Amino acid sequence: MNNPMILASVKEDFYLNFIKDDRYLWLLDGLKTTLIITVFAVIVGLIIGFLVAIIRSAHDKSGSFKILNAICRVYLTVIRGTPTMIQLLIMNFVIFGAVSINKIIVGGLAFGINSGAYVAEIVRSGIMSIDQGQTEAGRSLGLNFSQTMRLIIIPQAFKNVLPALVNEFIVLIKETSIIGYIGMMDLTKGAMLIQSRTYNAFWPLMAAAAIYLVIVGILTWGMNKLERRLRTSER
Amino acid sequence: MSDKNVLIQVKDLKKAFGTNQVLDGITTDICQGEVVAVIGPSGSGKSTFLRSLNLLEVPTGGQILFEGTDITDPKVDINRHRQKIGMVFQQFNLFPHKTVKQNIMLAPVELKLMTKDEASKKADELLARVGLPDKANAYPDMLSGGQKQRIAIARSLAMNPDVMLFDEPTSALDPEMVGEVLELMKELAQSGMTMVVVTHEMGFAREVATRVLFIDDGKIQEENTPEEFFANPKNPRLKDFLSKVL
Numbered sequence: 001m002n003n004p005m006i007l008a009s010v011k012e013d014f015y016l017n018f019i020k021d022d023r024y025l026w027l028l029d030g031l032k033t034t035l036i037i038t039v040f041a042v043i044v045g046l047i048i049g050f051l052v053a054i055i056r057s058a059h060d061k062s063g064s065f066k067i068l069n070a071i072c073r074v075y076l077t078v079i080r081g082t083p084t085m086i087q088l089l090i091m092n093f094v095i096f097g098a099v100s101i102n103k104i105i106v107g108g109l110a111f112g113i114n115s116g117a118y119v120a121e122i123v124r125s126g127i128m129s130i131d132q133g134q135t136e137a138g139r140s141l142g143l144n145f146s147q148t149m150r151l152i153i154i155p156q157a158f159k160n161v162l163p164a165l166v167n168e169f170i171v172l173i174k175e176t177s178i179i180g181y182i183g184m185m186d187l188t189k190g191a192m193l194i195q196s197r198t199y200n201a202f203w204p205l206m207a208a209a210a211i212y213l214v215i216v217g218i219l220t221w222g223m224n225k226l227e228r229r230l231r232t233s234e235r
Numbered sequence: 236m237s238d239k240n241v242l243i244q245v246k247d248l249k250k251a252f253g254t255n256q257v258l259d260g261i262t263t264d265i266c267q268g269e270v271v272a273v274i275g276p277s278g279s280g281k282s283t284f285l286r287s288l289n290l291l292e293v294p295t296g297g298q299i300l301f302e303g304t305d306i307t308d309p310k311v312d313i314n315r316h317r318q319k320i321g322m323v324f325q326q327f328n329l330f331p332h333k334t335v336k337q338n339i340m341l342a343p344v345e346l347k348l349m350t351k352d353e354a355s356k357k358a359d360e361l362l363a364r365v366g367l368p369d370k371a372n373a374y375p376d377m378l379s380g381g382q383k384q385r386i387a388i389a390r391s392l393a394m395n396p397d398v399m400l401f402d403e404p405t406s407a408l409d410p411e412m413v414g415e416v417l418e419l420m421k422e423l424a425q426s427g428m429t430m431v432v433v434t435h436e437m438g439f440a441r442e443v444a445t446r447v448l449f450i451d452d453g454k455i456q457e458e459n460t461p462e463e464f465f466a467n468p469k470n471p472r473l474k475d476f477l478s479k480v481l
Contacts, residue, residue, distance in 0.1 A: 136291055137328035137387075141342035141394060142318030151345060155332050 017203040023194050027204070030190025031211060037107045037186065038173050044112025045172070049119025052076070054149060056120065057127040061135075072120070079117035085178050087114055092182040103184045107176070115172050122164045126157030159230050166223040170216050177212075187211060239266035242302060242398055242429055243288060249296030250283055250453075257283045259453035260297070265398070265431060270424045272440035272461070273433045275450040276476055284450060285400050285433045289313075289320040302397070318346060321391030321399040325406050327383040329375035335362070335386050336371040339393045354393070361389040365419055381412030385419055392423075399423070401432040417443075437480060441465055449473045 018024040052072045059069035079087070091110035092103075130153050138148035158165075180189035191208035195201050243265040250258040257280045265271055275281040286292040288299060290306060290313050298305050306316050330338050339361060340354040349357060362368045365385040375383055384404055391399060401420065405413045417439050424430055424443050434440060440447050440461060447464040449457040449472075457470040465481075468474045 131326075131328070133324055133326050133328035134330065137322075137324065137330070138342075139314075140289055140291060140317055140320070140322035141390070142314050142316075142346055143342060144314045147345055151341060152330055156330075159332065 013200060013203055016198050017194055017200055018207070021197075023197070026185070026190035026193050027187060027207060027211065028190075030185050030187040030208075033104070033179075033184060034173070034176055034186040034188075035215075036104055037111060037176050037179060037184075038169070040104065040108030041111035041115055041172055041176070042169055044108060045115030045119045045168075048113065048116030049123055050154070052116065052120035053123035053127060054154075056124050058145070060128065061132075076117050076120065079114055084111070084114050084175055085181065088178060088182060103179075103182060106182060107179045107184060111172060111176055111179075114175075115168060118168050118171075119165065122161050122168060123157060126161035126164075127153055129160055130156050162227055162230070163223065166219060170219060173215060173219075174212060239268070241265070242267050242269075243431075244300040245288075245297070246300070247297040248284070248287060248294055248299065250280070250287060250292055251295045257453050258287065258294070261450070261453070261455055262297075263448065263455060263458065265429065267397075267429055268427050269446060270430045270432065270444045272444035272447045273431065273450060274435070274437070274440060274447065274476075279451045280453040281433045281448075281450045282402055285402050285431060288400055288431065289317050289322055291322075318342075318348070318394050319397045321394060321396035323384070323387050323391055323399065323401045323404050325403040327375070327380070327387045327407070329383055329387055329390070331375050334372050334374055335367070335378070338375070338386060339390045342390075343393050348394070357393055358389075361392055364392075365389045366415075379412060380408045381415045384408065384412075384416045388416075388419060388423070398429040398431065401430065401434070403433050403435065405434070405436060435480070437465070437477075449476070451476070 018027075052075065055065045055068045055072050059065045088107070088110045091113075092106050096106050134152055134156070135148055138152045139145075143151070176186060177188035179186045180192065185193065187208050191204040194204035198204070241264045245261055245263050245265075248258055248261040249256070259280075261284055273281045273285065283292055287294050288301075290299075294307055297307070299307050301316050301320065304311060304316065306313055329335075330341070333341060336355070336358050339358040340351070343349040343354045343357065344351055358371070359368070362371055365388060367382060367385060367389075370378065370382065370386070375386070378386065388399075388404075404420070405416050408416065413436070417436060420430070420432070420439070421443050432439070432444070442461075444461050446458060447461050448455050449464075449468075449470065451472050457464070457468065457473050465477070468477055
């Protein structure tokens with residue numbers, strides 16, 4: 001084979017996989033679903049994660065919230081001890097099995113509840129890393145527990161765990177690629193659909209991989225920038 | 236002392252960490268305008284005593300009456316009383332994510348004791364008073380130890396406290412910075428502030444304090460005016476302690 005022939009076959013493959021019948025739209029629509037579910041899950045995960053982390057660290061430090069802490073521990077054990085895939089299937093076929101509900105909500109909840117467990121442990125380590133003297137200074141000024149947490153501890157802890165949190169979200173984006181199993185078309189599923197029409201695995205899968213890579217790259221870049229800005233502001 | 240206004244009454248205060256009895260029955264009155272220096276060997280319980288006064292350590296026995304209210308009663312809203320009890324720590328404990336001025340303004344504004352404008356004005360006054368008006372927008376990590384401690388004192392003063400507790404305020408400082416902090420504390424004492432100071436600075440205790448407590452083994456072993464305390468120590472442990480530190 002000479003060069004013009006390779007070029008011609010690449011062109012042909014590209015046309016078949018992406019242009020014909022507007023197949024690129026499957027990737028684009030899939031990407032949209034991937035992003036929506038990820039954002040939904042990130043929000044749910046952050047809320048759950050911070051709540052669990054605050055309850056757990058308050059319990060570790062002062063012994064309060066005994067019952068809530070026990071609930072949190074069961075949650076962490078179950079979520080971290082079972083595959084995300086199984087959690088997604090249970091959410092879809094058991095919890096929402098009998099009702100008709102937007103799959104975005106099902107997926108967002110499943111991934112959010114899953115992510116919350118990991119966020120909780122990240123944030124908890126951040127809270128525990130803040131010197132006890134910070135809490136004492138806040139409390140000695142007359143601030144109550146939640147004011148001290150909100151104004152003094154969480155902002156510092158958040159900054160310390162920001163890289164780990166972004167890392168968790170990077171994992172989350174990639175993990176949403178199993179959402180095809182409950183019948184949603186995300187980026188991965190979109191690529192697989194193209195493959196099923198064109199019998200070509202290379203192009204659609206490479207395209208999907210490249211798109212994931214670009215998203216993760218943007219996130220990492222943004223995080224590095226933010227981190228640098230947060231650090232330099234205090235010195 | 237009967238003519239004086241008692242601010243804090245400590246009655247048979249006890250604190251145990253597990254089986255370790257750190258405070259073993261401390262009884263004393265702290266009156267308005269008094270400057271009480273608390274000295275003692277390390278591990279004697281003097282810091283625990285101080286931290287009990289605003290319930291950073293919860294006593295396991297006895298009572299603390301602050302302005303007539305028993306703050307060891309779990310039903311009491313301790314946060315309200317802590318607003319009137321300033322505290323200065325050995326490690327400063329400034330909030331590193333806030334500027335100096337934000338550190339000072341945070342509590343009065345959050346607790347709705349002042350508007351932002353009032354707190355800002357108060358912060359400027361206090362910064363001038365502690366001699367650091369140009370550091371308003373600096374972050375704590377940019378300051379020297381002595382400067383940090385002066386800001387920490389300003390932060391406490393912003394709450395207009397009735398009493399200030401100092402937990403070894405100069406122990407974490409480089410020697411050349413001890414003076415500026417002690418000088419500020421001295422001014423504060425002369426302005427009439429009621430102060431309880433756990434310290435190793437015998438010079439400060441002798442010069443500024445109106446009363447000196449010697450705590451060892453969780454008990455007040457001796458208390459007296461500084462003149463008597465240092466000139467005629469009676470307790471053998473105090474004699475021994477003074478012979479080591481003076």
